[in-house]
Amino acid sequence: MNNEFIKQETNVTGEGYLPGLAIDTVIFGFHDDKLKVLILSYKDTSLYALPGGFVHTEEDVNEAARRVLFSRTGLTNIFLDQFYVFGDKSRYDASSLKTIMKARGFTPPEDHWLLKRFVSVGYYALVDFTKAIPTPDSISDSCDWFSLDKLPPLMQDHRQIIDKALQTLQANLDHKLIGFNLLSDDFTMGDLQRLYETVLNKKLIRAAFQRKMLGLGILERIAKKWTGGAHKAPYLYRFIARD
Amino acid sequence: MNNEFIKQETNVTGEGYLPGLAIDTVIFGFHDDKLKVLILSYKDTSLYALPGGFVHTEEDVNEAARRVLFSRTGLTNIFLDQFYVFGDKSRYDASSLKTIMKARGFTPPEDHWLLKRFVSVGYYALVDFTKAIPTPDSISDSCDWFSLDKLPPLMQDHRQIIDKALQTLQANLDHKLIGFNLLSDDFTMGDLQRLYETVLNKKLIRAAFQRKMLGLGILERIAKKWTGGAHKAPYLYRFIARD
DNA sequence: AATTATTGTATCATTTTGTTACAATAATAA
DNA sequence: TTATTATTGTAACAAAATGATACAATAATT
Numbered sequence: 001m002n003n004e005f006i007k008q009e010t011n012v013t014g015e016g017y018l019p020g021l022a023i024d025t026v027i028f029g030f031h032d033d034k035l036k037v038l039i040l041s042y043k044d045t046s047l048y049a050l051p052g053g054f055v056h057t058e059e060d061v062n063e064a065a066r067r068v069l070f071s072r073t074g075l076t077n078i079f080l081d082q083f084y085v086f087g088d089k090s091r092y093d094a095s096s097l098k099t100i101m102k103a104r105g106f107t108p109p110e111d112h113w114l115l116k117r118f119v120s121v122g123y124y125a126l127v128d129f130t131k132a133i134p135t136p137d138s139i140s141d142s143c144d145w146f147s148l149d150k151l152p153p154l155m156q157d158h159r160q161i162i163d164k165a166l167q168t169l170q171a172n173l174d175h176k177l178i179g180f181n182l183l184s185d186d187f188t189m190g191d192l193q194r195l196y197e198t199v200l201n202k203k204l205i206r207a208a209f210q211r212k213m214l215g216l217g218i219l220e221r222i223a224k225k226w227t228g229g230a231h232k233a234p235y236l237y238r239f240i241a242r243d
Numbered sequence: 244m245n246n247e248f249i250k251q252e253t254n255v256t257g258e259g260y261l262p263g264l265a266i267d268t269v270i271f272g273f274h275d276d277k278l279k280v281l282i283l284s285y286k287d288t289s290l291y292a293l294p295g296g297f298v299h300t301e302e303d304v305n306e307a308a309r310r311v312l313f314s315r316t317g318l319t320n321i322f323l324d325q326f327y328v329f330g331d332k333s334r335y336d337a338s339s340l341k342t343i344m345k346a347r348g349f350t351p352p353e354d355h356w357l358l359k360r361f362v363s364v365g366y367y368a369l370v371d372f373t374k375a376i377p378t379p380d381s382i383s384d385s386c387d388w389f390s391l392d393k394l395p396p397l398m399q400d401h402r403q404i405i406d407k408a409l410q411t412l413q414a415n416l417d418h419k420l421i422g423f424n425l426l427s428d429d430f431t432m433g434d435l436q437r438l439y440e441t442v443l444n445k446k447l448i449r450a451a452f453q454r455k456m457l458g459l460g461i462l463e464r465i466a467k468k469w470t471g472g473a474h475k476a477p478y479l480y481r482f483i484a485r486d
Numbered sequence: 487a488a489t490t491a492t493t494g495t496a497t498c499a500t501t502t503t504g505t506t507a508c509a510a511t512a513a514t515a516a
Numbered sequence: 517t518t519a520t521t522a523t524t525g526t527a528a529c530a531a532a533a534t535g536a537t538a539c540a541a542t543a544a545t546t
Contacts, residue, residue, distance in 0.1 A: 019262045021362060061330025061362055085328055085364050087304025119264060119304055121328050189524080208503060210525070224512095231523035232511040432493080451534055453494070458533095467543095474492035475542040 004071055005139045008054065009101050014113030017054045022120040023061070024052040024158065025069050025080065026165035029129035029145055030182055030195050036145035037162055038073060038134055039152065043141050044103040047096055049155040050162070051143070052120070065123045073143050074135040078181060080123040083168040084161075087119040091157045104139065124165040126182035173199055186222055188234040189213065247314055248382045251297065252344050257356030260297045265363040266304070267295040267401065268312050268323065269408035272372035272388055273425055273438050279388035280405055281316060281377055282395065286384050287346040290339055292398040293405070294386070295363070308366045316386050317378040321424060323366040326411040327404075330362040334400045347382065367408040369425035416442055429465055431477040432456065 008017070027038040041048050053068035055061055065080050094115040101108050108115060129145065136143035146152065148166070151159065173196065183191055193209050213219060222236040251260070270281040284291050296311030298304055308323050337358040344351050351358060372388065379386035389395065391409070394402065416439065426434055436452050456462060465479040 018360070018362065020264065055330070055362075057360065058332060060332050061328060064330075082328060085304060085325060087298070087307075087364070089301060089303050117261070117300065119261065119298075121330070205504060206524090207505075207526075212503085214525095226512070227523090228513075229523070230513040230515095230521055232525080233513095234524055448535060449493090450495075450536075455534085469543070470492090471544075472492070473490055473544040473546095475494080476544095477493055 003138045004053070005137070008114065009104070009106050009108065009112075012109060012112050014054075016057055017113070018057060019113060020116060020118050021055050021061075022052055022118045023055065023065050023068050024050045024086075024120050024122050024161055025065060026050060026122065026124040026162050027069070027073070027075065027078075027132070028124065028126050028165075028169065028182070029132060030126075030198060031129040031145065033194055033198055034147045034149070035166075035198050036129065036147055037151070038075075038132075039144060039146045039154070040072060040136060040140040041142045041144075041152075042100045042103065043139060045099050047099060047155050048152040048158075049096075050158045061121060065121070069123075069125075072137050072140070075127065075132055078125045078127055078132075080125045081168070081172075081176075082121060082123050084122045084164050085119060086122060086157060086161060088157075089117065091120075092117045093156050096155045100139070120161070122161050122165060124169060126169070128181055128184050130184050170200055186225075186236040186238050188225060188236060190234060192237070246381045247296070248380075251357065252347070252349050252351065252355075255352060255355050257297075259300055260356070261300060262356060263359060263361050264298050264304075265295055265361045266298065266308050266311050267293045267329075267363050267365050267404055268308060269293060269365065269367040269405050270312070270316070270318065270321075270375070271367065271369050271408075271412065271425070272375060273369075273441060274372040274388065276437055276441055277390045277392070278409075278441050279372065279390055280394065281318075281375075282387060282389045282397070283315060283379060283383040284385045284387075284395075285343045285346065286382060288342050290342060290398050291395040291401075292339075293401045304364060308364070312366075312368075315380050315383070318370065318375055321368045321370055321375075323368045324411070324415075324419075325364060325366050327365045327407050328362060329365060329400060329404060331400075332360065334363075335360045336399050339398045343382070363404070365404050365408060367412060369412070371424055371427050373427050413443055429468075429479040429481050431468060431479060433477060435480070 008014075011017075025038075029036040029038070038051060039048050040051055051069055051072040053064070053072060055064040056067075059067070062080070062082065065082070066076075066078070069078060069080065070076050097114050098108065101112075101114075134143040134145075148162070151162070154162075183195060189210050192213060193204055193206065196209070197204055218240055219237040220240050222238055224233040225236045226233050251257075254260075268281075272279040272281070281294060282291050283294055294312055294315040296307070296315060298307040299310075302310070305323070305325065308325070309321070312321060312323065313319050340357050341351065344355075344357075377386040377388075391405070394405070397405075426438060432453050435456060436447055436449065439452070440447055461483055462480040463483050465481055467476040468479045469476050
């Protein structure tokens, strides 16, 4: 359980943190043929936000991204891909952080480091919805999956950050051996196709998709899956682990 | 002519700048069938570096990138693409900046803001070698094109920044309507093919390349070019301007 | 006027992708 | 037990994209 925020808010000058630099993570999951995103809600504020945090002075930024994700959601061992830096002057809005701190019974001084302008580095990841059991940290009420088409109003520019992450995901779906964390270990060709269709938001041709995927040589066939449906049982596949 | 650096070094606390955040730009040009990169050399130090700088407190980061490029090289109206954030703790090396300031007759205090840890946002661009006449700013001896295969030793991690920029360029050459700034206004199909071959570092099939490029519908044929060679004159093409 | 080198394009082969079809088969219903 | 149903895996063919070769056109040179 994370109580780093308490350290951050009472530490008025931001000692031990890189000033003005934040991290925001966009964690995609896939369930019910919908893309989901992990969203935190801050206690007693009705503020929704991406899991984010700050960089320690003695830590790589990429390292910080992993730590922040773990401390805010409990998710670990996830490949995070850095996708953009959000650095517009207009993006930062001190009011939401003020609200969060006040809801916690802390009234920050006007020159509190968290109220200054921040530039945020965006990271995204794809995780297996069933295996990723997010748990909120001590300053959050909840840490939940939201469908992309049913997002609550988000703090600051987090909505734009998600949009940009989705664009990056769509552009990279083919190249990166994505789905690596996204589906459970074993899946059917139908599962994989529905994932692609959802991410790319378009129908794919079944026969061609299957031929293509098998042709890539990254799938191994495990066993048959008895689905309980009135039809031939599909094979189960898994990604071939690379050395 | 830029004398922002004088402001930066005498301003020991970094007032007016975002602390710990730098910008580095990788400007590619193409000449003699070679990819070139713009490199500055600092006066009296034999230190070579990418054109870089810092972000004003009242400015977007993307804006700052354009301003920095202009103030350090004189280049303007260039589309810069943000490609990565270099945030490893190990990357920053105060010694080179100390050397630069000392060579200018200024001995910075140990806690000078420029000697602290920096995270750098990388941008790259492609420019027409013949039109981009770089001019060094007041703290640089020179601002020159270097072949990618003949780079001098560079400050800090600038070499890795260039490598990463090149990878991004290679991955995006097809998608982005690149070459937009990279070749002169009018060019032959051969010019364009040599550019692609150099960036991708592989031979392309002439007939297929020509068919593909013409098929994209982004080229218009201007006129014939009398090259002086003992052969048929090639057509000149230019990119069709989009609305 | 013949020669040379390069360009633009046609032609055909090969590969990839789109489309349709069909046999295989697990569950269900008859 | 046997037909029915829905879905899967794959074959077969069509269409499109790409690779490879060839050749006519032609500006400069001989």
